[in-house]
Amino acid sequence: MKKFLxxxxxxxxxxxxxxxxxxxxxxxxxxxxxxxxxxxxxxxKDNAYYLPSSTTGAVVYxxxxxxxxxxxxxxxxxxxxxxKKSDIVYTKRKRPYFNEDKxxxxxxxxxxxYKNSGYDKGHLCPAADRRKTVVSYNETFLTSxxxxxxxxxxxxxxxxxxxxxxxxxxSYNDVYVxxxxxxxGNLKTIGKDRVSVxxxxxxIIFKDQGDSSKMIGFIIPNKPNEDKKLQSYVVxxxxxxxxxxxxxxxxxxxxxxxxxxxxxxxxGWRFR
Numbered sequence: 001m002k003k004f005l006x007x008x009x010x011x012x013x014x015x016x017x018x019x020x021x022x023x024x025x026x027x028x029x030x031x032x033x034x035x036x037x038x039x040x041x042x043x044x045k046d047n048a049y050y051l052p053s054s055t056t057g058a059v060v061y062x063x064x065x066x067x068x069x070x071x072x073x074x075x076x077x078x079x080x081x082x083x084k085k086s087d088i089v090y091t092k093r094k095r096p097y098f099n100e101d102k103x104x105x106x107x108x109x110x111x112x113x114y115k116n117s118g119y120d121k122g123h124l125c126p127a128a129d130r131r132k133t134v135v136s137y138n139e140t141f142l143t144s145x146x147x148x149x150x151x152x153x154x155x156x157x158x159x160x161x162x163x164x165x166x167x168x169x170x171s172y173n174d175v176y177v178x179x180x181x182x183x184x185g186n187l188k189t190i191g192k193d194r195v196s197v198x199x200x201x202x203x204i205i206f207k208d209q210g211d212s213s214k215m216i217g218f219i220i221p222n223k224p225n226e227d228k229k230l231q232s233y234v235v236x237x238x239x240x241x242x243x244x245x246x247x248x249x250x251x252x253x254x255x256x257x258x259x260x261x262x263x264x265x266x267x268g269w270r271f272r
Contacts, residue, residue, distance in 0.1 A: 053248075148195055153223055
């Protein structure tokens with residue numbers, strides 16, 4: 001009987017090992033891009049115009065978003081993407097496993113660092129923004145696109161903001177989004193990879209309309225919302241730059257950039 005139990009134990013260990021190796025080798029990046037080479041070049045060119053500065057130099061381009069990875073904090077300091085009205089579909093997609101991002105030279109965090117941490121694997125580019133194709137959807141489950149988020153924050157005020165951004169994209173045909181955690185100060189870490197837990201998250205939404213362009217920014221604490229309205233978290237982009245050390249939208253005309261980034265203006269932004 002003891003011999004039988006020993007054999008069962010060995011088989012269980014082998015099974016767990018094989019499963020973990022499968023998760024390690026399952027990579028959404030091996031799926032071909034849904035866009036032609038010409039379309040990919042066009043999308044990257046459009047993205048490059050709006051990309052923020054990278055304080056780490058580790059910029060990664062995926063099919064539907066770009067990011068700057070911080071190895072020190074094991075997450076992106078920013079994720080940036082254009083959200084079009086046509087991107088917003090309600091097709092149900094099967095949620096894939098979270099995978100390491102092999103495009104990050106230093107390797108992104110192992111998803112196991114989040115296990116039993118008490119924090120959600122919070123998407124930066126939301127999966128709901130990328131349901132249009134399987135490739136786009138699966139890409140959002142790379143660990144370079146997640147950050148530790150308090151569950152009530154993730155499912156509450158942050159989810160409300162993400163839904164509001166989709167409403168704006170539908171109203172204005174497209175908006176440009178930059179988002180991430182504020183990776184500053186002595187932050188708590190989780191897991192063997194020591195993933196930093198941001199105390200705050202920011203999001204910037206930009207609508208390019210030439211001289212009548214508009215921009216709005218938010219900084220929200222990574223904790224349950226205290227019955228505050230979303231509008232109460234609106235801040236200037238200058239404030240976000242001061243908190244993060246990142247230069248946003250530097251390729252805009254200097255006068256327009258200064259005007260947009262210094263103001264706190266909710267005009268033209270309809271809240272849910």
